[in-house]
Amino acid sequence: MLSQLLPLAALAATASAHGLISSPTPRRPGDASVAACGRSVVNDITRDQTSHVEGLPELAAADAGYRADACNLWLCRGLQFGDNAANVQTYAPGQSVNVRVTLTIPHVGAANVSIVDTRSDTLVGPAPLLVWPSGYADERQFYARQTPANQTNFNVTIPQDLGGKCAVPGECVIQWWWYGTGARQTYESCIDFIVA
Numbered sequence: 001m002l003s004q005l006l007p008l009a010a011l012a013a014t015a016s017a018h019g020l021i022s023s024p025t026p027r028r029p030g031d032a033s034v035a036a037c038g039r040s041v042v043n044d045i046t047r048d049q050t051s052h053v054e055g056l057p058e059l060a061a062a063d064a065g066y067r068a069d070a071c072n073l074w075l076c077r078g079l080q081f082g083d084n085a086a087n088v089q090t091y092a093p094g095q096s097v098n099v100r101v102t103l104t105i106p107h108v109g110a111a112n113v114s115i116v117d118t119r120s121d122t123l124v125g126p127a128p129l130l131v132w133p134s135g136y137a138d139e140r141q142f143y144a145r146q147t148p149a150n151q152t153n154f155n156v157t158i159p160q161d162l163g164g165k166c167a168v169p170g171e172c173v174i175q176w177w178w179y180g181t182g183a184r185q186t187y188e189s190c191i192d193f194i195v196a
C-alpha cells in the first residue's frame with residue numbers, strides 16, 4: 001500500500017522490517033556483537049534492524065565466530081552492551097520513562113516490556129513493567145492507521161526495588177519483546193540503563 005510512495009530501493013530495504021525501539025537509543029550491532037555472535041548474525045541484523053530472532057540460531061551455528069557463552073540470541077537478539085556503552089540511560093527508582101517503538105510491519109500477538117538481568121537472562125523487579133497479553137500490532141488496526149497509540153509510545157515506571165541490581169552499566173536492560181503469533185516471529189530491542 002505504500003509502494004507508490006517509496007522508491008523501489010527503499011521498499012526492498014524495508015520489506016522485512018517489523019519493529020524496533022526508536023527512543024531511547026537501543027542496542028545496535030557493532031564490533032562487540034560480532035565478537036560474541038559472529039559475523040553472519042550481525043550482518044543479518046544490520047541488514048534489517050527490526051527483523052526477528054528466528055533464523056539467527058542457524059546462522060550462528062554455522063559461523064565460527066559465534067560464542068555460545070557470550071551470545072544469547074533470545075536476549076536483545078544477541079546484541080552486546082559494548083556496542084551501546086555510550087548510550088547508558090540513568091534512571092531513578094520510581095521514575096517514569098517514555099519509550100517509543102517504530103512498527104513498520106504488523107503481526108498481531110503479545111508483547112511486554114521488562115527489566116532483564118543480562119547475565120542470567122531473568123526478570124528483575126516485581127513483574128514485567130508492561131504487558132500486552134494479545135492484540136499487539138494487529139494487522140487490521142495497523143492498515144487502518146488505528147494502532148493504539150500506547151503500543152508505540154508508552155511510559156514505564158522504574159520499580160522502587162530492584163534488589164540492588166542495575167547499578168552497573170551492562171548489568172540490566174529494559175527489553176521490549178513482541179511475538180507475532182501467526183507469523184511465529186519474535187522481536188526484541190533493548191535499552192541499556194542504570195538506576196542511581
Ligand SMILES: [Cu+2]
Pocket residue numbers: 016018105107183185
Ligand atoms: Cu513479517
